[in-house]
Amino acid sequence: xxxxxxxxxxxxxxxxxxxxxxxxxxxxxxxxxxxxxxxxxxxxxxxxxxxxxxxxxxxxxxxxxxxxxxxxxxxxxxxxxxxxxxxxxxxxxxxxxxxxxxxxxxxxxxxxxxxxxxxxxxxxxxxxxxxxxxxxxxxxxxxxxxxxxxxxxxxxxxxxxxxxxxxxxxxxxxxxxxxxxxxxxxxxxxxxxxxxxxxxxx
Amino acid sequence: xxxxxxxxxxxxxxxxxxxxxxxxxxxxxxxxxxxxxxxxxxxxxxxxxxxxxxxxxxxxxxxxxxxxxxxxxxxxxxxxxxxxxxxxxxxxxxxxxxxxxxxxxxxxxxxxxxxxxxxxxxxxxxxxxxxxxxxxxxxxxxxxxxxxxxxxxxxxxxxxxxxxxxxxxxxxxxxxxxxxxxxxxxxxxxxxxxxxxxxx
Numbered sequence: 001x002x003x004x005x006x007x008x009x010x011x012x013x014x015x016x017x018x019x020x021x022x023x024x025x026x027x028x029x030x031x032x033x034x035x036x037x038x039x040x041x042x043x044x045x046x047x048x049x050x051x052x053x054x055x056x057x058x059x060x061x062x063x064x065x066x067x068x069x070x071x072x073x074x075x076x077x078x079x080x081x082x083x084x085x086x087x088x089x090x091x092x093x094x095x096x097x098x099x100x101x102x103x104x105x106x107x108x109x110x111x112x113x114x115x116x117x118x119x120x121x122x123x124x125x126x127x128x129x130x131x132x133x134x135x136x137x138x139x140x141x142x143x144x145x146x147x148x149x150x151x152x153x154x155x156x157x158x159x160x161x162x163x164x165x166x167x168x169x170x171x172x173x174x175x176x177x178x179x180x181x182x183x184x185x186x187x188x189x190x191x192x193x194x195x196x197x198x199x200x201x202x
Numbered sequence: 203x204x205x206x207x208x209x210x211x212x213x214x215x216x217x218x219x220x221x222x223x224x225x226x227x228x229x230x231x232x233x234x235x236x237x238x239x240x241x242x243x244x245x246x247x248x249x250x251x252x253x254x255x256x257x258x259x260x261x262x263x264x265x266x267x268x269x270x271x272x273x274x275x276x277x278x279x280x281x282x283x284x285x286x287x288x289x290x291x292x293x294x295x296x297x298x299x300x301x302x303x304x305x306x307x308x309x310x311x312x313x314x315x316x317x318x319x320x321x322x323x324x325x326x327x328x329x330x331x332x333x334x335x336x337x338x339x340x341x342x343x344x345x346x347x348x349x350x351x352x353x354x355x356x357x358x359x360x361x362x363x364x365x366x367x368x369x370x371x372x373x374x375x376x377x378x379x380x381x382x383x384x385x386x387x388x389x390x391x392x393x394x395x396x397x398x399x400x401x402x
Binding site: 020021029052059087088089091103104105107110111112113114138144146147148149150151152166168169171172174176201202 | 331
C-alpha cells in the first residue's frame, strides 16, 4: 500500500500550460513607434504550432492627439507589412455628455484589396493621460498556404472629443502565403504606453 | 494520516481559471455532411467555446449552421430564437454597409440556425470564427450562445467580399443541451477544423 510520503513524491502537479491557450509573448510599449510580433524573433512563435492566435492590446496611449490605431501583416517575417487585404469596419460611439449615440458602418476604416494598414480604431485622444485604446485581434490559421488568412477584432477607445468608441473590424489577407508577422502602430506619433499580449490556441 | 482519496481532493486547480481546456476536435476529411459533438457537453464547464478554422463549403455562398440536441444526439432540433447582423465590403470597394440579416435570424425555429453564412467556395477562401455556448447543462434557464465570424462572400462572378457576422440567441429549453451538430446550409464541409473547448 502506498504511504503518504511515497504519494507525495510521485505526484506531478498540473503543468502551467494545462489549457490550450498559451501566452506566447508580452510586449510593453514605451514611446514605441511600432510593436511587432515576428515569428522566430524574441521567442515569438507565429507558425503552425497553433491553429489560432489571439492578440490583446491594453491601454495603448498615443503620443499625438487623434491618431488612428492600426495593424498590418507580413508574409516575409517583418521585412514588409503590406499583405493585400479586404475588410469591413464599423463602430458605435457615445459622447461623455450623453450625445451622439450611434452605430454606423465606417467606409474610412475598411480596405478593398488594400495593402495599407487595417484600422483598429480611429481618432484616439491623448488630451488626458488616461485616454487610450484596448481590444483584441483574432488571427486564424496564419500558417496555412491553402486559404486566405482570416482576421477579426474589436476595440474600445476614448475618442479625442471625449466619447466612447467601440469598433468592429474583420477581413482576410488575400494571400495563400503564410502570415508570419503582425505589427501594431498609430498612424502618427508613438505608442507612449500599452501592453500587448500574444496567445496561441492549439 | 491523509488517505489517497483525501489527497486527490486537495489538488488546487484554481490557478488555471480562465484556461481553455481542449475537449474535442473535428477535422474535415474533405467531404463531411456534418460535424457532431455528442460527448463532453455537460456540467463540467459553465461555458464552452467552439473555434472554426478555415471551414470551406462545397456549395458557393453557403455557410455554417448549428442545431442542438437534448438527448445526446439521438435527435436534433430545439426551439431557438436568434438575431443576426453583418458588415460587408467588396474587393472592388463596393457595398461597405452594416445590415440586419432577416434571412439568417430565427424565431422559435427547430431547424438548423445560421451562424457564419454565405461563404464563397473559391479554392482559396474559407470562413473562421467562434461560438460561445453558456451553461448548456442548466435545467433552470435557456441556453445562450454568441457567435462572431469573418468570411468571404461570393461575388457571383464579380468581386468577392469580406463579411463580419454577428449572431446571438438562446436555445429556448430548460432541458440540458448535450450535443451540437454543425453543417453547411447545403452541400458538404470540404475542409477546416472545429475545436470544442471548456472554459475553466
